[in-house]
Amino acid sequence: GEEVAQTPKHLVRGEGQKAKLYCAPIKGHSYVFWYQQVLKNEFKFLISFQNENVFDETGMPKERFSAKCLPNSPCSLEIQATKLEDSAVYFCASSQSTEYQPQHFGDGTRLSIL
Amino acid sequence: AQSVTQLGSHVSVSEGALVLLRCNYSSSVPPYLFWYVQYPNQGLQLLLKYTSAATLVKGINGFEAEFKKSETSFHLTKPSAHMSDAAEYFCAVSDRAAGNKLTFGGGTRVLVKP
Numbered sequence: 530g531e532e533v534a535q536t537p538k539h540l541v542r543g544e545g546q547k548a549k550l551y552c553a554p555i556k557g558h559s560y561v562f563w564y565q566q567v568l569k570n571e572f573k574f575l576i577s578f579q580n581e582n583v584f585d586e587t588g589m590p591k592e593r594f595s596a597k598c599l600p601n602s603p604c605s606l607e608i609q610a611t612k613l614e615d616s617a618v619y620f621c622a623s624s625q626s627t628e629y630q631p632q633h634f635g636d637g638t639r640l641s642i643l
Numbered sequence: 644a645q646s647v648t649q650l651g652s653h654v655s656v657s658e659g660a661l662v663l664l665r666c667n668y669s670s671s672v673p674p675y676l677f678w679y680v681q682y683p684n685q686g687l688q689l690l691l692k693y694t695s696a697a698t699l700v701k702g703i704n705g706f707e708a709e710f711k712k713s714e715t716s717f718h719l720t721k722p723s724a725h726m727s728d729a730a731e732y733f734c735a736v737s738d739r740a741a742g743n744k745l746t747f748g749g750g751t752r753v754l755v756k757p
Contacts, residue, residue, distance in 0.1 A: 620686055622687075
């Protein structure tokens, strides 16, 4: 598609439950990035993929967060045993292969942990 | 490590007046710089990018930005504000040494007064 598609738009989970977010990148884009936006303005990088391979996972809290990008499937970000502090908007972005190509963002998934 | 500082978390301008949003960056390599706009409950939309070509970059919606290496700045301007410019604006630098993940500034919220 021509846009990065993220689902669901909103996700509500009780503390300790699992949350799974999905992202379909723009067709032809090789790179996928996940960011967490908290407090309406602070973006934190989580992880990036080059095709189905993890490219940079330095931002991932590995004990509870995991992510995948499998061929012919939307990418996913999964949070096990959610905590209140995981409440945020999670953005997915994709870009073409060359380094100066900008990242195109989806509309985000708002995750609320109760 | 890279960093981005946006001076002023809120800017209020009158319709028709100049919009000036300030961004200073820190980068150990020649940077790629971006300005994004975020409307409520939406993702980030690219306004413009600097990738080491012309230092004055023109973007969408009448915005432009000038890269000044000596000042490590990439300020965003628009000669005449429109009501539709009311949004949150983010400056970002691409980490070319680490998979092009973006480091964002804290954002500047623009309010346009009639």
